């Protein structure tokens with residue numbers, strides 16, 4: 001979001017790089033947060049690695065100490081009690097290396113070194129990606145056991161984030177295709193920021209451009225959403241320059257009901273990283289604490305018009321935050337700002353910045369199709385969360401913005 005919402009400065013020595021200069025209050029807060037996160041990260045290195053099980057709303061259900069062997073993650077058998085059923089009993093036959101778990105009126109049988117799990121009664125045998133092993137004379141279950149068995153035993157689905165060793169347990173059928181019989185639940189307008197030769201947005205040290213990342217990701221998001229029955233239209237399909245007005249027109253023509261503008265970020269600080277969500281709020285913190293009163297009354301009116309959708313925009317932002325937090329080390333921030341970019345958008349609207357092109361980690365992630373696919377899936381789940389909340393006429397249960405300390 002470099003051109004419309006704020007000014008962009010091009011560094012003469014590195015013309016490829018652009019930096020947002022007008023979010024200083026935000027940046028100082030973020031710098032403090034980064035330092036805090038750094039301190040916490042240092043602390044966590046001293047601790048044993050854990051797997052975190054979380055529910056559909058991002059709340060931690062269980063934290064289990066894990067062990068690594070040959071880069072695979074193993075959990076102790078007791079984790080089954082914590083995660084699947086506290087009434088679980090287990091027997092381990094040492095000479096035969098056989099492990100039997102009794103849970104939920106079922107008997108689960110495993111053998112050390114063998115990938116097959118039998119479940120009696122009433123379930124097909126499961127083949128694990130990694131067999132159970134013995135570590136320090138204790139039988140240990142691979143994390144795949146939980147990923148595969150939880151849905152069978154508890155009628156849930158499990159999403160695994162291997163990078164963060166995080167498993168989300170959510171009610172089944174939240175990501176199955178919705179019947180599309182011509183009556184769409186919701187039409188979403190996704191706006192890939194920038195475009196064309198003169199509006200490239202930010203650039204990373206690898207030469208990658210914001211306009212290209214935004215378009216590639218928007219197409220991936222459109223594809224993923226459509227797979228799940230959600231209609232998504234893009235404000236641009238190619239590398240073309242479009243005015244703000246033209247983008248809004250697409251939204252009107254397609255009868256959009258949600259507007260999501262996709263951008264990337266850049267900072268002078270190479271440590272600044274992560275996804276940011278912006279909601280257009282005329283009462284939000286001004287980017288330019290100015291002593292001169294803005295004379296643009298017309299513009300102010302437009303911002304106020306968008307403010308009618310503030311509640312819904314925030315609901316969408318919370319839904320996005322809740323789902324995307326699953327992918328990030330630290331909770332994603334929602335930032336309220338008076339955003340001119342969204343001011344003419346007569347529907348709930350959110351700006352999402354996918355990451356910092358000035359940060360090496362973010363650059364690497366955004367160039368990784370597996371990562372971007374998981375972001376697209378998380379955002380699709382956020383759309384579904386938002387849609388089902390509208391259908392049930394209740395606000396989506398959002399996780400309020402947290403400080404990094406409270407996530408521990």
Ligand SMILES: [Zn+2]
Pocket residue numbers: 001002003193194201202210263264
């Ligand atoms: Zn941008």
